[in-house]
Amino acid sequence: MMPLVCPLCREPLEEQPRQLRCSNGHSYDQARQGYWNLLLVQRKRSLDPGDNAAMVQARRAFLDQGHYAPLSQRINGLLAGALAGHDEAVELLDLGCGEGYYSARMEQALCAAGLNVSLTGLDISKHAVRAACQRSRTARWLVASGADIPLPPASVDAITLLFSRLMPESMAKVLKPGGLLLLAWPGDAHLIELRRHIYSDVRPSGYDPLAQLQAHFSLEQQHRVQYPFTLTDSDSIQTLLGMTPHSQRLAPEARTSLHALTQLGLTLDVNLAVLKRL
Numbered sequence: 001m002m003p004l005v006c007p008l009c010r011e012p013l014e015e016q017p018r019q020l021r022c023s024n025g026h027s028y029d030q031a032r033q034g035y036w037n038l039l040l041v042q043r044k045r046s047l048d049p050g051d052n053a054a055m056v057q058a059r060r061a062f063l064d065q066g067h068y069a070p071l072s073q074r075i076n077g078l079l080a081g082a083l084a085g086h087d088e089a090v091e092l093l094d095l096g097c098g099e100g101y102y103s104a105r106m107e108q109a110l111c112a113a114g115l116n117v118s119l120t121g122l123d124i125s126k127h128a129v130r131a132a133c134q135r136s137r138t139a140r141w142l143v144a145s146g147a148d149i150p151l152p153p154a155s156v157d158a159i160t161l162l163f164s165r166l167m168p169e170s171m172a173k174v175l176k177p178g179g180l181l182l183l184a185w186p187g188d189a190h191l192i193e194l195r196r197h198i199y200s201d202v203r204p205s206g207y208d209p210l211a212q213l214q215a216h217f218s219l220e221q222q223h224r225v226q227y228p229f230t231l232t233d234s235d236s237i238q239t240l241l242g243m244t245p246h247s248q249r250l251a252p253e254a255r256t257s258l259h260a261l262t263q264l265g266l267t268l269d270v271n272l273a274v275l276k277r278l
């Protein structure tokens with residue numbers, strides 16, 4: 001695995017038992033769960049940035065129900081295809097990895113496809129990364145900011161950015177020339193049935209990440225994954241709600257009507273794109 005760099009001075013970090021240390025004497029302790037916290041207190045914009053504990057727990061409970069497993073398989077297939085023939089170790093970074101559902105499945109699938117993959121999962125939420133540690137013991141898990149990735153320039157073979165905020169400059173910086181970027185973002189029909197329960201006027205988001213990547217990336221492939229799935233009990237519906245940003249914006253009437261639901265048919269609609277670092 002490639003060495004990390006010090007978020008304070010950018011010197012390489014040397015790994016010692018349960019500690020990372022740079023030549024300037026900056027040191028970072030390993031958390032009990034196994035992850036490294038490289039988020040500098042002085043650069044945090046909030047005391048507890050990223051997804052909170054409740055959102056992380058809801059995301060884990062929802063993803064573990066398996067409704068997004070076909071999406072995860074599709075992502076793995078695209079990655080394996082794009083990395084096929086790579087005969088050296090593949091440095092893979094899952095940026096905004098959350099609680100590690102997709103990350104751990106990618107690691108397994110790529111190993112099964114015969115690739116020698118070193119996975120780093122990075123998220124700004126310590127709650128998410130703590131949970132992610134339980135998904136894989138072989139991956140390296142980091143609490144850090146995606147805007148300031150603690151990896152050497154041009155050291156990464158592939159980045160996955162799944163439902164997470166786009167940070168074009170920092171992604172371009174750590175990717176090798178020709179390195180891959182796999183993006184997933186919601187299509188206009190994604191969970192539309194849930195959003196119709198919450199908002200009186202559901203509109204297309206107009207979000208187009210590809211337009212923001214043109215300076216550093218070329219588009220290689222684009223796909224759309226769409227399928228229906230059904231939640232068949234009230235707990236699952238509440239869990240899904242808990243992992244989306246919609247729950248915070250819920251009006252009391254919508255909260256009550258969603259609580260009363262015991263079944264909800266939903267659409268998964270996700271855009272996938274594979275880009276290459278120029």
Ligand SMILES: C[S@@+](CC[C@H](N)C(=O)[O-])C[C@H]1O[C@@H](n2cnc3c(N)ncnc32)[C@H](O)[C@@H]1O
Pocket residue numbers: 049050051059095096097098099100101102122123124125128144145146147161162163164165
């Ligand atoms: C919608 S979640 C997606 C998580 C995971 N990729 C998944 O699909 O299950 C977005 C994640 O981005 C993280 N995040 C937000 N801002 C970030 C930043 N500046 N750097 C790194 N991660 C960030 C959040 O903590 C959250 O875990």
Ligand SMILES: [Zn+2]
Pocket residue numbers: 006007008009010011022023024025026
């Ligand atoms: Zn340092």
